[in-house]
Amino acid sequence: MIKVALIGAAGYTAKEFLELITRHEYLELDSIVSDSLTEGTTINSIWPRLSSRIEKKVQKKLNNKVDVALLAKSTSESQKYAVQLLAQGIRVVDLSAAFRLKDVDIYEKTYGETHQSKDLLADAVYGMPEIYRTNIREANLIANPGCYATSVILGSYPLFFHKIVDPKNVHVSAYSGISGAGIRNTDSTYSFVERNENITPYKILGHRHVPEINQELSSASESDISIAFVPHLAPLNKGISSTIFLEPKDSNQITATKIHQMYKEFYASEPFVRVLPLDNIPSISNVVSTNYCDVGIFYSNELGKIVISSVLDNMVKGAVGQAIQNINIMFGLEEKTGL
Ligand SMILES: NC(=O)c1ccc[n+]([C@@H]2O[C@H](COP(=O)([O-])OP(=O)(O)OC[C@H]3O[C@@H](n4cnc5c(N)ncnc54)[C@H](OP(=O)(O)O)[C@@H]3O)[C@@H](O)[C@H]2O)c1
Incomplete structure (x- = not known):
């Protein structure tokens, strides 16, 4: 099984991801990390639709070594998390726009913020399998495309x-x-x-x-x-x-x-x-x-x-479905698994 951490739990894409991962036979939801929710929050209390389907509780910090983390956060938060996770040898799929643009000046003008982890841009792979499948296989950091x-x-x-x-x-x-x-x-x-x-x-x-x-x-x-x-x-x-x-x-x-x-x-x-x-x-x-x-x-x-x-x-092929497609490719699974 491939151990997955979800970073960011209280947003719409997080909910959609949790919904999809419960149906994936090779992805194991190891940890759910949230900044805005308190430690120990149950998933059914924030997303009642997922009641009795996900037992894991929310953590404030990632304590385990997982294989891959999905970032369902804003651009600035993703930049911080990506650096920490990659340093721990955890592969990252980021739903935000933080690593999509190769030109940092265009990024900073477009998003109105200074990029805090520019050094990662060169190695980030734009996660569109139809164009970059070969690069996705080896990537440690996937910039999942916008919807x-x-x-x-x-x-x-x-x-x-x-x-x-x-x-x-x-x-x-x-x-x-x-x-x-x-x-x-x-x-x-x-x-x-x-x-x-x-x-x-x-x-x-x-x-x-x-x-x-x-x-x-x-x-x-x-x-x-x-x-x-x-x-x-x-x-x-x-x-x-x-x-x-x-x-x-x-x-x-x-x-x-x-x-x-x-x-x-x-x-x-x-x-x-x-x-x-x-x-x-x-x-x-x-x-x-x-x-x-x-x-x-x-x-x-x-x-x-x-x-x-x-x-x-927008939430599936435009976000978490494409992210799972990327994770399937990164870990050598059949691309359609769980989708
Ligand atoms: N929505 C889409 O269709 C879509 C499509 C493609 C890409 N994206 C991108 O994916 C990323 C996540 O999108 P999203 O639609 O899930 O965003 P969102 O609904 O605004 O949630 C993003 C994160 O904000 C935090 N959050 C939620 N409620 C909060 C609150 N009341 N106070 C403080 N923090 C709160 C949560 O993280 P914590 O649990 O850690 O607090 C959550 O995971 C964004 O970068 C977005 O641009 C979105």
Whole structure:
């Protein structure tokens, strides 16, 4: 069995992780560490849904040597924990953005904080198995990708990899369920009255996931990508739907069938990316509580526009499902185990 510690217990991703780990046959939940909860707190007292499924109680400190720790914390807290855990020889999968950006200046500008463990950035592996599976196997520190970032990168990667779209013309309109903001966010923007029967854009052209998306798509296309990204809050608990608008470099060279075939081939052996039949429309309800990312492909030769629709569960493929997928790869397990 692979011994796992969960660091951070009182948040939404922690709850989702606990839910998934109870179904995993090779991961053993060794310790649950929390800063905000008192020592000895039972899991059923914070997450009644998990009542009688998890007996472990919350600890203030990690006392045991485990194989891997999942950090369900903020960026600054993750930076501190990662240093300590790695020094003890514990492999780390971090759900926060602390280690996703390779350029520390971009990180500090985007997150408005000084990076406290810059030295770890070079060795951190961006935990997207579809791109970095080989590096993930050997990694000690996984920077688990952001939820919006996962949907946009998986949704558009084949087009950038094959360099068939104009890198200066990438627009994304994305929609997220409210759990994406975390449990700590008590801003009235996230209240039921504001969100129910309502959809609003936010952080227009300034969302924190943009540098992460630009980093990965620029690397795929070997050119500078700078996307225009507009996220929206939707009246959903969970789920992300990203609609990506692109233009082909040469519309004479492509057809809808060719693009679709390119996606089918690119993701042929990927267990969690489902390329839908041409013109089929993805739906959040088909992926919620699963680790799938569903991708739909649309092309109008007349308009010279490619539209990709990419949907996933922000808490699963956008967070802890992808983290478990990474842990499975790191420890040589079958990638779909427990998912
Ligand atoms: N939500 C998503 O869809 C999503 C997706 C991808 C990545 N992420 C990232 O994953 C990380 C965790 O996300 P999350 O959604 O789980 O965040 P969250 O709900 O805000 O919880 C994060 C941590 O905050 C602490 N916390 C919770 N309530 C608290 C309180 N009242 N006072 C003080 N601390 C409290 C908990 O740690 P302790 O138990 O140690 O106090 C908890 O694990 C973040 O870095 C986030 O950006 C989130």
